[in-house]
Amino acid sequence: MMDLIRRAxxxxxxxxxAVALTGAGISVESGIPPFRGKGGIWERVDPMEFGHIDTFEKDPGKVWRVLIRDLKEIIDRAAPNDGHKGLARLEAMGLLASVITQNVDGLHQMAGSTDVLEFHGNxxxxxxxxxxxxxxxxxxxxxxxxxxxxxxxxxxxDWVFFGEEIPPxxxxxSRQLAMRCDVMMVVGTSAMVHPAATMPVIARETGARIIEINPERTPLTGYVSDYLIRGGAGDVMNALVSELESMG
Structure with a gap:
C-alpha cells in the first residue's frame, strides 16, 4: 500500500x-450508517415512503418518528474521524481545493474543510x-x-428528500470543478448514485488523475480510477498526510 500512498x-x-468526492464510507468510521447497501438505513425504512417529500408534507410527525429522530440522535453524537480530518489537513496544506460530498452529516465542515459542496443537503x-x-x-x-x-x-x-431537486x-x-481539476480523490464511495456518479467520469474525460480510496474494489476500479488504495478512509488519509509531511 505504501507505494500507492507515495504515488498519491x-x-x-x-x-x-485537486478535489475530493466523498460518500457514506468516509462517515461509517464516525458511527453513521449508510443509507444504501448492507446495513443501510433503507434496509429497515422504505425510502420511497419515508424519504419522500410528499410523505413529509402529508405527515411530518410520522417521518420524524420513523426516520429523522433516530438519525438526529446519531448525528448529535458523531464527530469527524481521521478521514474527514485528513481532507481538511490537505486543504490547510494547499493541496485540496474543494470537497464534493453525497453525505448529509456536516462532518467535513466540523473537521475544518471550508469549501464543501453538498449534493444532498445537510x-x-x-x-x-x-x-x-x-x-x-x-x-x-x-x-x-x-x-x-x-x-x-x-x-x-435541510437535506434533499426524494422528489426534490439537487441544489442547482x-x-x-461540482461539474465545473470536475472539468477543471487535474486530480480527483474518490473517498468512501463507488459513485453509483447520480449525479455524483458522473463527477469522476467528467474529471477522467478532461484528463484528471482519479485516485480511489475504498476498502474494496468498486465499479470505478480499473475503468475510471487510475489506481485504488484499499483501506478505510481514516487509515489511508493518515498515511497520506504523513507521507506528504515527510516529503516536505
Whole structure:
C-alpha cells in the first residue's frame, strides 16, 4: 500500500487543482450508517415512503418518528474521524481545493474543510417550512414531533428528500470543478448514485488523475480510477498526510 500512498502524494504535490468526492464510507468510521447497501438505513425504512417529500408534507410527525429522530440522535453524537480530518489537513496544506460530498452529516465542515459542496443537503441543520429559518439539529427539542420553529412552522432536515431537486448551484459548481481539476480523490464511495456518479467520469474525460480510496474494489476500479488504495478512509488519509509531511 505504501507505494500507492507515495504515488498519491506525488500526484497531489504535482497538482494545480485537486478535489475530493466523498460518500457514506468516509462517515461509517464516525458511527453513521449508510443509507444504501448492507446495513443501510433503507434496509429497515422504505425510502420511497419515508424519504419522500410528499410523505413529509402529508405527515411530518410520522417521518420524524420513523426516520429523522433516530438519525438526529446519531448525528448529535458523531464527530469527524481521521478521514474527514485528513481532507481538511490537505486543504490547510494547499493541496485540496474543494470537497464534493453525497453525505448529509456536516462532518467535513466540523473537521475544518471550508469549501464543501453538498449534493444532498445537510441533516446537521433543520429548516422551517414556513419562515425558512435554520436551527442546528442538535439544538432542536424533539419532546414532541414534529418539532416546530419559534414561528410555529414545522422543522425539516435541510437535506434533499426524494422528489426534490439537487441544489442547482452545488451541481453546477461540482461539474465545473470536475472539468477543471487535474486530480480527483474518490473517498468512501463507488459513485453509483447520480449525479455524483458522473463527477469522476467528467474529471477522467478532461484528463484528471482519479485516485480511489475504498476498502474494496468498486465499479470505478480499473475503468475510471487510475489506481485504488484499499483501506478505510481514516487509515489511508493518515498515511497520506504523513507521507506528504515527510516529503516536505
Amino acid at each position: 502524494a506525488e500526484d497531489l504535490l504535482a497538482s494545480k487543482c 441533516c446537521a441543520w433543520q429548516r422551517c417550512m414556513d419562515c425558512g429559518g435554520k436551527k442546528r439539529t442538535r439544538d432542536v427539542d424533539i419532546s414532541s414531533l414534529p418539532p416546530v420553529c419559534a414561528c410555529g412552522g414545522v422543522l425539516r432536515p 448551484a452545488a451541481l453546477q459548481r
